[in-house]
Amino acid sequence: MEPILVLLHTEGDGALHKASLEALSVARALGCAFDVGLVGGNVNPALAQIAGCGARRVLALDGADFAVSRYSTDCPAAVALFQETLPAVVIAPCTARWQRSLPGAAARMGGAADTHLTGVALVDGEVEVSRWFYRQRIEATFRREQRPWFLLVEGGIRAPYSAQGYAPAIERLTLSVKPRTEVTGMIAPQGSTQTIRPEAELLLVAGAGWTKKQKDGAIHIEQAGKLILDLLANTNASLGSSKSLVDLSGEGHAVLPFLSHLNQVGQTGSTPRHPKGLATCCHGEEPHAVGWRFVQDRRAVNLDANCGWARGKADVVYVADAFAVMERLNALLAKR
Numbered sequence: 001m002e003p004i005l006v007l008l009h010t011e012g013d014g015a016l017h018k019a020s021l022e023a024l025s026v027a028r029a030l031g032c033a034f035d036v037g038l039v040g041g042n043v044n045p046a047l048a049q050i051a052g053c054g055a056r057r058v059l060a061l062d063g064a065d066f067a068v069s070r071y072s073t074d075c076p077a078a079v080a081l082f083q084e085t086l087p088a089v090v091i092a093p094c095t096a097r098w099q100r101s102l103p104g105a106a107a108r109m110g111g112a113a114d115t116h117l118t119g120v121a122l123v124d125g126e127v128e129v130s131r132w133f134y135r136q137r138i139e140a141t142f143r144r145e146q147r148p149w150f151l152l153v154e155g156g157i158r159a160p161y162s163a164q165g166y167a168p169a170i171e172r173l174t175l176s177v178k179p180r181t182e183v184t185g186m187i188a189p190q191g192s193t194q195t196i197r198p199e200a201e202l203l204l205v206a207g208a209g210w211t212k213k214q215k216d217g218a219i220h221i222e223q224a225g226k227l228i229l230d231l232l233a234n235t236n237a238s239l240g241s242s243k244s245l246v247d248l249s250g251e252g253h254a255v256l257p258f259l260s261h262l263n264q265v266g267q268t269g270s271t272p273r274h275p276k277g278l279a280t281c282c283h284g285e286e287p288h289a290v291g292w293r294f295v296q297d298r299r300a301v302n303l304d305a306n307c308g309w310a311r312g313k314a315d316v317v318y319v320a321d322a323f324a325v326m327e328r329l330n331a332l333l334a335k336r
């Protein structure tokens with residue numbers, strides 16, 4: 001049994017993101033005593049979310065200096081919370097903010113850090129973790145002797161903790177920091193133009209076929225873009241893409257303007273975890289389909305009955321014209 005610190009940061013509104021509540025569940029599932037450390041501008045809303053979690057101590061470093069993600073304040077904040085609790089193992093969500101700062105904190109403490117962990121378990125009294133290597137092709141389970149050990153866990157591996165009872169008592173630490181970087185604001189895409197939605201029920205994937213000549217000998221980019229955006233609007237699906245389609249812009253071809261490499265799914269792209277996926281105008285090549293490994297129900301629309309999806313990569317393949325299928329689908333969805 002090793003002493004554990006669960007390190008969480010709050011969001012702009014002072015609440016904890018789902019990924020943080022999932023990391024708390026990962027720690028609770030180990031059955032060891034643990035403390036919670038909170039970092040953020042205002043941590044009061046977070047306290048209600050962790051009510052009844054069973055932490056021995058809940059400590060916080062809060063205030064304007066810790067409101068924003070910044071290495072020069074996040075790293076010392078993590079170190080201060082660490083020094084106050086002296087854990088052997090630190091568990092934290094694998095958020096962009098912690099990924100940037102916690103490996104530095106681990107190094108300052110003479111410890112080790114592992115990111116993107118998909119499993120944490122206690123085996124024969126020792127902490128054992130798992131993660132994927134070689135672009136999601138090899139899954140390894142391993143232990144480390146080095147302590148402290150900072151574990152950054154992926155989202156979706158445990159249900160988020162849900163509060164019970166009263167908010168815990170809190171111990172507030174103080175730390176004087178002199179940040180040289182000032183965060184002056186945040187620029188984010190509008191909700192309506194944000195096409196990557198990790199929590200969506202459905203992943204819609206667009207392939208290069210949307211930009212190819214169709215049976216009339218012409219390409220129909222505008223129609224393709226409208227069909228795809230209408231489906232997203234009708235279903236709130238997340239939008240993925242094949243590499244070929246997002247590469248086209250770099251090659252000077254006609255492109256769908258709302259796609260970037262961030263949408264790319266596959267060996268050199270992302271590995272999303274949606275319950276359902278629909279691939280359209282995309283061939284189902286192995287380097288692309290490898291990114292589909294966590295999508296549970298996979299369907300594809302392709303003109304080619306011999307496409308990669310038909311060779312065991314999808315549960316259902318519709319051999320059909322995706323332009324016609326999507327048009328009909330959108331009409332049916334609009335009637336709902």
Ligand SMILES: Cc1cc2nc3c(=O)[nH]c(=O)nc-3n(C[C@H](O)[C@H](O)[C@H](O)COP(=O)(O)OP(=O)(O)OC[C@H]3O[C@@H](n4cnc5c(N)ncnc54)[C@H](O)[C@@H]3O)c2cc1C
Nearest residue numbers: 207208209242243244266267268269281283287288303322
């Ligand atoms: C090391 C390496 C890593 C790679 N990593 C990735 C990766 O991460 N992600 C990735 O996507 N690719 C990756 N690739 C590329 C991958 O091998 C494929 O080249 C790519 O995925 C093909 O994209 P596509 O299916 O969109 O295009 P295409 O292969 O051109 O397929 C287009 C499909 O559209 C269909 N089609 C055309 N018109 C219609 C219509 N009207 N209705 C229905 N179907 C239609 C065609 O039948 C065809 O099957 C990688 C390759 C390598 C070598």
